[in-house]
Amino acid sequence: MHFPSNLKKLLDTKQINYSLTMYTNDNFEDNAFRDHHLRNSNAARSVLLEDGQGKVLALVPANCILDLNRLCQLLGRELKAVSPAEIETMASSKGLDVIPAIPNINGLETVIDDQLVNSENPVLLDSGKSPHLLEIDHNALESLMSDKAKQMDIAVPVDSIEDENTDDLRDITEAVTSFTNHRIKQRLEDTLEMPPLPETAQRIIKLRVDPNADIADLSNIVEIDPSLAAQVVSWASSPYYSAPGKIRSIHDAIVRVLGFDMVLNLALGIALSRTLSIPKNGPYGSQPYWRSAVYMAATMEGLVTAIERQHRPGFGLAYLSGLLHNFGYLIIADVFPSYYDRLCDSWDANQHLEQTIIERQQIGVSRNQMCAWLMEVWNLPEEILVALRQQNNPDYDGEHAIYANLLYISQQLLRRKGLSCGPKEPIPKHLLERVYLSDDILEDTIDNIMESAMELENIANELAG
Incomplete structure (x- = not known):
C-alpha cells in the first residue's frame, strides 16, 4: 500500500x-x-x-x-x-x-x-x-x-487508571461519594436508588432453581405480564426461527420453537431490562441498546451451539449473559444522569478505547462493576455475574470463565461488522482454544448472524417500542 x-x-x-x-x-x-x-x-x-x-x-x-x-x-x-x-x-x-x-x-x-x-x-x-x-x-x-x-x-x-479488578463495592461507594459536591447523596443505599428486583423476575429466578418446574409453571408466570408475554410470542414468531404455523401462546413458544430454558432466560432478561429507564432517542437510546442486546444474544447462541456438547456451557445462561451484557449502561444512565451527556460525548471522542475505561476515568467506576454488584444483590446466578464483570478481559481464566470469554469473542465479532461500539482487537489464539472454538467457526457464526440481520433488527425494534 x-x-x-x-x-x-x-x-x-x-x-x-x-x-x-x-x-x-x-x-x-x-x-x-x-x-x-x-x-x-x-x-x-x-x-x-x-x-x-x-x-x-x-x-x-x-x-x-x-x-x-x-x-x-x-x-x-x-x-x-x-x-x-x-x-x-x-x-x-x-x-x-x-x-x-x-x-x-x-x-x-x-x-x-x-x-x-x-x-x-x-x-x-x-x-x-x-x-x-x-x-x-x-x-x-x-x-x-x-x-x-x-x-x-x-x-x-x-x-x-486503576485496573477494574478491584473491590467493586468500594469503588462504587467512592465514585458515589466523589459526587457529593454535585448534590449526589453520600450513602450508597440512598444514592443508587435502585428499584427492587421486579416481581416477575423474582418468580422466574425461583423457578430456575426448582427441580420440579415445568412448562405450565413458566407459562403462568410470563402470561401474568401481558407486555412480556407479547414480546416472547413475538420473538418466537420471528422469521429468525422459521417456526411453522402461528404462535398463539407462551406454551406454543416454549414447546414448538424456543424451548423451556430459552424462554425462561429470555423472559428474565426482558423483565430486568425494563427495570431501569433508558433515553428514548440518540446513539445510546433504547433502540441501539436493544439492537446490541439482540445481536449479542444471537451471537452467543451461535457460538454455544458450535461448541462440542461435552465442552458446551449452559445455553440459557450464555444467552442471558448476551442479552444483559450492556445492562450496566442502563445503570450509568440512571445513577449519573447529570453526567450522562458528557459521558456520551467522551465515549464518542475516544472510540479507540473501551467505554468502561472512560467511565472509570470520569466517575471512578465502570458499568461492568456496577452491573455485577447489582446482579449479586438481585441474587442472579454466579455465571451471569462473572460474565458481565469480566466480559472485556480476554485473559480471565477463573471459575465460569467460558461465559465471559464468549462475551468477549461475540463483542469482537460484532465490532468487525460495525454492530458494536469499541475498538476492534484480535481474538487471541489461546482464548479460542480455551473455549473450544476455531477461526472458521467464528466466521461461520458471524456470517449466519449477518444473513439474519433483517429479522434481528425487527426483533430489536419491537423490544425498543
Missing part, C-alpha cells in the same frame, strides 16, 4: 524531514485492528471535534484518553465528536482511511497534547493510510505546529 501522494506533497512543501515506519510491537497485520496497532506503537491519533464555531483537530497519544471535559474548559467551547460517517467521507475524499494526526492539516484548528510535544523520543503520527506511520523529530513537529496549533494538557494515560 503506497503512502498518499497528497500527504507527501504537503510534507515536502513544508520541508519536513520524515520517515515511514510500519506498525510495530505486535504480530497482527490486519488493518482492521488499527487502534490496536496505534496503541502498541505509541503513536499519535487524531480526534475530530466540532461545535457551532467550527471544527477542531485534537492530537493525543493512542494509549491515552482524550479528556473532552478539560479540552472544552480550556477552549471555552462545547465540542463533540464528529460522526464516523462524516469523518469517513472527509478522509476518503483525500484517499485516506481516517483524518491524519498531522497538525493544521487542511487548515483545521489543532490542539496537541503535551505528552507528544514533550516526549524525548521521535514522534509517530497516524498517517491516515494503513499501515504507514510518520516518524518525525521534535523540530519537525514544531514546524508543523507553527503558531496555529495549541499545546495543552488534554490526555490521560490509560495506564494511570
Whole structure:
C-alpha cells in the first residue's frame, strides 16, 4: 500500500524531514485492528471535534484518553465528536482511511497534547493510510505546529487508571461519594436508588432453581405480564426461527420453537431490562441498546451451539449473559444522569478505547462493576455475574470463565461488522482454544448472524417500542 501522494506533497512543501515506519510491537497485520496497532506503537491519533464555531483537530497519544471535559474548559467551547460517517467521507475524499494526526492539516484548528510535544523520543503520527506511520523529530513537529496549533494538557494515560479488578463495592461507594459536591447523596443505599428486583423476575429466578418446574409453571408466570408475554410470542414468531404455523401462546413458544430454558432466560432478561429507564432517542437510546442486546444474544447462541456438547456451557445462561451484557449502561444512565451527556460525548471522542475505561476515568467506576454488584444483590446466578464483570478481559481464566470469554469473542465479532461500539482487537489464539472454538467457526457464526440481520433488527425494534 503506497503512502498518499497528497500527504507527501504537503510534507515536502513544508520541508519536513520524515520517515515511514510500519506498525510495530505486535504480530497482527490486519488493518482492521488499527487502534490496536496505534496503541502498541505509541503513536499519535487524531480526534475530530466540532461545535457551532467550527471544527477542531485534537492530537493525543493512542494509549491515552482524550479528556473532552478539560479540552472544552480550556477552549471555552462545547465540542463533540464528529460522526464516523462524516469523518469517513472527509478522509476518503483525500484517499485516506481516517483524518491524519498531522497538525493544521487542511487548515483545521489543532490542539496537541503535551505528552507528544514533550516526549524525548521521535514522534509517530497516524498517517491516515494503513499501515504507514510518520516518524518525525521534535523540530519537525514544531514546524508543523507553527503558531496555529495549541499545546495543552488534554490526555490521560490509560495506564494511570486503576485496573477494574478491584473491590467493586468500594469503588462504587467512592465514585458515589466523589459526587457529593454535585448534590449526589453520600450513602450508597440512598444514592443508587435502585428499584427492587421486579416481581416477575423474582418468580422466574425461583423457578430456575426448582427441580420440579415445568412448562405450565413458566407459562403462568410470563402470561401474568401481558407486555412480556407479547414480546416472547413475538420473538418466537420471528422469521429468525422459521417456526411453522402461528404462535398463539407462551406454551406454543416454549414447546414448538424456543424451548423451556430459552424462554425462561429470555423472559428474565426482558423483565430486568425494563427495570431501569433508558433515553428514548440518540446513539445510546433504547433502540441501539436493544439492537446490541439482540445481536449479542444471537451471537452467543451461535457460538454455544458450535461448541462440542461435552465442552458446551449452559445455553440459557450464555444467552442471558448476551442479552444483559450492556445492562450496566442502563445503570450509568440512571445513577449519573447529570453526567450522562458528557459521558456520551467522551465515549464518542475516544472510540479507540473501551467505554468502561472512560467511565472509570470520569466517575471512578465502570458499568461492568456496577452491573455485577447489582446482579449479586438481585441474587442472579454466579455465571451471569462473572460474565458481565469480566466480559472485556480476554485473559480471565477463573471459575465460569467460558461465559465471559464468549462475551468477549461475540463483542469482537460484532465490532468487525460495525454492530458494536469499541475498538476492534484480535481474538487471541489461546482464548479460542480455551473455549473450544476455531477461526472458521467464528466466521461461520458471524456470517449466519449477518444473513439474519433483517429479522434481528425487527426483533430489536419491537423490544425498543
